[in-house]
Amino acid sequence: MNPRSCLIAFGLSSLSVAGAFGGEPRFEPQTLDPGVEIGYGLAIGDVDGDGKQDILLADKSQYVWYRNGDWQRRVLVDHVTLRDNVCLAVADLDGDGPVEIAAGAQWNPGETSDASQSGSVHFLMRPSKGEGPWRVVTLPHDPTIHRMRWVRDAEGKNHLVVLPLHGIGNKSGAGENGVQVSVYTPPAPDRWDDPSAWTIQVIDRSLHQTHNFDDAGSDLIIGGAEGIVRRAVSDAGSGDRRIIRPENSHPPTKGVGEVRLAKAGFIAAIEPMHGTDLVLYEEKVGDPGQWTRTLLTDGLVDGHALAVADLLGTGREQIVAGWRKPDASGKVGIRLYQRGADGAWKFHPIDDNTMACEDLKVADLDGDGRPEIIASGRATKNLIVYWNKSPRPQ
Template sequence: MKPTPLLALLLAAVASAAPEPKFRLQEIDKIEIGYGLAIADVDGDGKPDIILADKTTVQWYQNPTWKKHVIAENLTKEDNVCVAARDIDGSGKCSIAIGAGWNPSDTVKSGAVFYLIPPADRTQKWEAVKLHHEPTTHRMQWVEVAKGRWDLVVQPLHGIGNKAGVGAGAKLIAYEKPANPKDEWKMHVVNDVSHMTHNLQPVRWSEGSGQQVLSGSKEGLWFNAPKDGGWTATQLTNVAVGEVRDGKLPNGQTFLATVEPMHGVASAAYTRDSSGAWQRNQVLDGFKEGHAVACADFLGTGS
């Protein structure tokens, strides 16, 4: 991963008469890298705050003034790379996890995963609890695998000992948080058969109380679902994918937006045909180092 200009691919199904979305630029801080970004309520005031995993620091910016609070520093000698933040206990305040030790060329020893324990005053330093990690820790999300139970799902970039994306599959792992976060966290393998796995997205497609996880890889898109205490992995497509997000069309149909391949040059939108198979519709190409995609109802059309 290299610091590159962010390419935001905004995919929306809108009527021809709908107005164009308008965005206002507001500079909040001067940062070093800022690989990991999350939006969540940190202090419980009902306002979404910004949480950032910068090069050597973890900080949150307090809404609405965006005052900066550094809550962790120098977790590893290498860069921080990702952050997950969500209210997982109904307290109105988010829990935060961090991925660090970023060195994608080291597929044997690199990487780190931390859970941060907050003090009473959340503007002060938080206590970092180091968890098991796979090499090349890269992305993470809190996922509600069952009603009220939120696991930390962590995606490495490569499998152990991989070279050029070849070798053992990358282990996508769900960490089950114990009552005392300093105790051992149970781990559940979500998917270990894919390679060059750049990102993931929690979704809620199936009936029941839990979420599922979409993940992108060299092999294509995967649908990973909890089942009988474990996980099942179903391959949806066969075109290499780096980034994935899901959205809704005006008719309520789900679509998937991607950047292809990892650090890619094209984006696509996938929709299901009458048989349920996912069909690829290329949206854009010709860019470099595609690194993120977002889906949202920017125009208020309901899709």
């Protein structure tokens, strides 16, 4: 019996000690940067065109990257705005190998009306030679910009999807205006530096307070205080696109902060925003449109990071969750949740009190086919790679 593992009976919220389903996951931590200011947001992509996945970070005042191999911190650009940076997104837009970078800054969530004082969206232009600084192209934006990602539409074209925290003019998550989910379509590469050449379309206003989102092919999965929206990136039609609401989730959703869609079809979420509950949504068999909500733990404190991936090579996806304030045991950290063949879930501690997790990503950094966990810590002010050394199933 492994006293550090915990079993979660499928469909139940009770926790009890249990043995492992098989070989224990094994992750070896390596601190890449002990001097992170806040570590708001992470991205993974090939910055220098060497074919390896690098780590990018939106830190408090700098956008930086860590080159795969030496993992030295390199500055892309410094002090884009007077206030904090908050997010970034990367994608290879022109197919030449290295990624292009978008960034969000001017983090001021209390100002929901004045876009000059809250929020910013930028495209970073690669220097013609050398490593930097990158040139900043400023694009139009709403207040309270919080998250962004590049998403391909059904025709394979990349769009930058930008998610504010609040609807314009709203207070405490309430008001007349829904959060405007905006899609930025880049022009041809020779006009990337021309803000007027970018097209911007609002595709959703269903939610009044959001926090994060995921993509599945050309679809978006958006988490907010009123549930979960699913919408195609090219769909600007009106109407409520919530697939999960209090009325069709059992027990009812508490409102969603972090959200991730698994290839297997389930949705993992942290509820509510900055919340305590890690939950799993599965659409009921034979009852489409109705969702079962399974509580995996209610012990997170300021849950703020989430990923879904098969890190163990079992053919079934696991859930990785991180929190950033001390829990009932006085600890911060990261856990991996694994479902067994009988449908029961158990957790494995990945980090035990060295990572106050602000954000995390999953990516194979060393090319061995086993994805790593990469995390940035707010209060702990660190960037750590957890190298995946887990044994493969026989």
